Amino acid sequence: MDTDVVIVGAGPTGLVLAIDLVRRGVRAVLVEKGEGLFPGSRGKGLQPRSLEVLDDLGVLPAVQEAGSLYPRMLGWEGAERLAEWDMLARSQPTEQVPYANTLLIPQFRTQELLHERLTELGGDVRFGTALTGLRRSEDGVEADLSTGETLRAAYLVAADGGRSTIRKALGIGMTGETVDPRPMLVADVRLSPDAIVDRGNWHIWLKAPGGAVALCPLPGGDRFQLIAGFEDGTAAVDTAPEAVRTLLTTRTPLTGADVVEVLWASDFRARAAMADRFRAGRVFLAGDAAHVHSPAGGQGLNTSVQDAYNLGWKLGQVLRHGAPAALLDSYEAERMPVAADVLGISTRLHRASSEGGGAQRGEEVQQLTLGYRDSTLAVETRDGLAEDALRAGDRAPDGPYGEARLFDVFRGPHFTLLAVGVPLPAPASGHVRTARLDAYESYGTGLFLIRPDGYVGWAGATPDGVDDYLAAVGAVLA
Missing domain, CATH: 3.30.70.2450 (Alpha-Beta Plaits)
Incomplete structure (x- = not known):
């Protein structure tokens, strides 16, 4: 193969995926038909969960410096000022949620910072390069480029927007409504x-x-x-x-x-529309190529970022750590229900705003409660849990860890085995970091295997079963 993954489209989706793959040692070629990055502000809000993703990718400090909290809305009638109100409910950071508020930053600036981070890691974007042809086989893909070059790769990711030419070429329908x-x-x-x-x-x-x-x-x-x-x-x-x-x-x-x-x-x-499939063999759809949203609630860009974040670690495990290719099936299985839920939120908010003009957005748009409890990658082995207990498939909360924080422990391309109130079963390996807390109410008691994308993959009162889970995702504990 000439490369491991070809990514088409250097929007937020493609850039996040390229960063994640490069830091995992996965060879990735990112092509963009435009001569430069998108120049407009279109997706101008980064939700709290996306800020956590950017923290993990090493972009957050620059994003925080370039962004701000949303200002209050001010109504006008002609030249007369009317009332002020907050479109977004304001929240105070907590131990579990360190980034509690949506950050205002124009899309072009977000993309500039992502591109800078990709360059720091040794990656780049091939601007002025369009995909002109695509052939698929059981072993890989061949991507013809407008430069005259043909790239052979194991996988291709279509991050080429709502009018995705790749999605159309694959014959994948888009179901939705105006x-x-x-x-x-x-x-x-x-x-x-x-x-x-x-x-x-x-x-x-x-x-x-x-x-x-x-x-x-x-x-x-x-x-x-x-x-x-x-x-x-x-x-x-x-x-x-x-x-x-x-x-x-x-x-x-x-x-x-x-x-x-x-x-x-x-x-x-x-x-509001969603692709009928997010995968066709060795080709994946991500971002707007897979789902398009009303701008209400700022869900489109943020959902797209998390598509890339979900897919990146799975491609890394398959391509670099020997995980079975079946692991990639979980991308579509996990992301399609999330996209459907988020589409419903943005559509409802759009219609409410059209009728009333200023409905306040709360926790529903922050994407902190989205998870994967129904996924085959969510293995919960504990019994008798309380209704509000943290379970496999949930977002792993932040919290204090000595003089640092749990997010500092999780940050990076590895898995983390966190023991809370129980012994650690084995020393750390290069791909599974271990950590222990005597007690932390947000987690309860037990062992929690945190996936590289910050969700609890496996949870148990004892280590029985954790090795089987790790083997299934191409990782080992010791």
Whole structure:
């Protein structure tokens, strides 16, 4: 093989997957048909669970420096200021949840930081390189590139967006619905510091002529994200800079001089859909190629990041640690139910916002409670657990560990066997780290094998069965 994995598409999904594979010693080629990274703010919120993923990948400090908490919403009617409210419920960090609030950071900046991290690890993106052909066999794939090169690889991951050409070429259907038939305009604009809108609020005109308008200040400058709805479902959305400027000056108190520059613009129609399969042999669908969301609740980018995070460690175990190829079947089995649940959340929030304008988002959008209890990789061997007990398949909480934290122990491409109130069964190996706590209420008592993606894979009162589990995922304890 020329490489282990070909990844098509250098959005958040492809970049996260490439980072995860490279740090595992897996050869990966990431190709992107565009000449550079996506330039817009589109997916501007990183949920708490995604922040935990970025912590593990070594990107979080840079992301926290570049981002901010969401500002309060401020309603307007013409030039009159109305009430303020929080679109996102504010939470205090806890021992178990150190990153309790959604971080505001434009998608282009998230991707820049992911690309920088990939480069630090020795990976890169082949920009200006499109996939022009794909052939599959039982042994691997052949990917024809627009450069004239053909790459042979063990696996290929389609992270090429909602209009995925790979998904279509594979004949995989996309089942879903139109959430709202009315079009939307999404744009990034630079506004004058003298404009009537300040950077301390997320501004919204619900009753603007022609459709609602929202302006959200983005961290790190004078850029705002504009979202404009259209009451006329047949309206043609003009994304030309002058048309965007005219829309703002027509629907809001802003003047032409206030709109310094239109940096990027796109038309959008809210749709919720999911691919009928996430896998076709040695080809996997991830991110928007597998599921498309309404922007309400900020679920699309975050779900995509976790697709990559789920798939990365499994490819690593198969390609570098001798795990059976059947381990890869769990990607589709685990991620399809999660995607379906999240699609339901974003669709419901979109429709509630369309009707009322400002429904507050709470824990349901943070993705901390999503898990894999029904997965074949969730093996719970303890009996008589309380209703609210931590179980196999759940997210492994953070907590104190000496002078460090459990997330410090979990961070990296390894498994972790955590003993709470019971002895450790064996010394650590290179691929399974071990740790012990005398007691920690969030875990209860027992042994907990933490998967590389931060979920409890196996749990037991004794070590009976842990070796069998580790063998099934290509790992050994001692």
